[in-house]
Amino acid sequence: MSAEIGSDSVHRVWKLGRDVDTDLLAPGYVMQHGIEVIAAHCLESVRPEFAGSVRAGDVVVAGPGFGIGSSREQAAAALVRLGVAAVIAPSYGGLFFRNAFNVGLMLLTCPQAESLAEAERIRIRLGETPQVLAQDGRVLACEAIPDFLVDMARSGGLLNQLRKRLSRERPASSSHGHRAP
Numbered sequence: 001m002s003a004e005i006g007s008d009s010v011h012r013v014w015k016l017g018r019d020v021d022t023d024l025l026a027p028g029y030v031m032q033h034g035i036e037v038i039a040a041h042c043l044e045s046v047r048p049e050f051a052g053s054v055r056a057g058d059v060v061v062a063g064p065g066f067g068i069g070s071s072r073e074q075a076a077a078a079l080v081r082l083g084v085a086a087v088i089a090p091s092y093g094g095l096f097f098r099n100a101f102n103v104g105l106m107l108l109t110c111p112q113a114e115s116l117a118e119a120e121r122i123r124i125r126l127g128e129t130p131q132v133l134a135q136d137g138r139v140l141a142c143e144a145i146p147d148f149l150v151d152m153a154r155s156g157g158l159l160n161q162l163r164k165r166l167s168r169e170r171p172a173s174s175s176h177g178h179r180a181p
Contacts, residue, residue: 018063056083067096
């Protein structure tokens with residue numbers, strides 16, 4: 001992740017509507033390209049300025065049904081590539097939810113997400129009950145996120161998490177004189 005969630009970082013809100021599908025995040029006509037090109041087209045049909053203006057640490061706030069549609073993991077990966085620190089929405093498409101954490105994108109499920117405003121500055125507190133701290137002093141409670149998913153997002157995704165785990169285990173196994181083939 002580009003900006004640490006849960007620190008004292010302030011995040012700028014990009015507000016979207018409900019039912020933002022994976023085709024809006026990763027348009028089908030650019031899927032033959034790499035993630036850099038796909039990310040450059042992220043949300044272009046609803047927010048043409050998004051890919052060129054979003055900054056590392058910004059957050060996307062949306063209505064219910066964020067990430068519905070196909071199973072393409074590039075939809076979440078495009079947001080990560082652009083530096084989006086988190087998405088805050090009342091609900092997510094099931095496949096998008098898992099793909100997001102797998103690629104290192106933090107998702108906060110927050111019933112009051114739509115009360116946040118475009119360009120508002122917020123802080124995010126993780127913990128047993130994650131919270132979004134609005135600039136007007138409101139505290140929005142979010143659903144608990146299992147620790148393993150928080151760790152996965154903070155590690156930059158499942159592959160990075162596995163690489164870190166393997167690198168911690170290698171020194172112990174190499175001390176027994178075994179060599180990898």
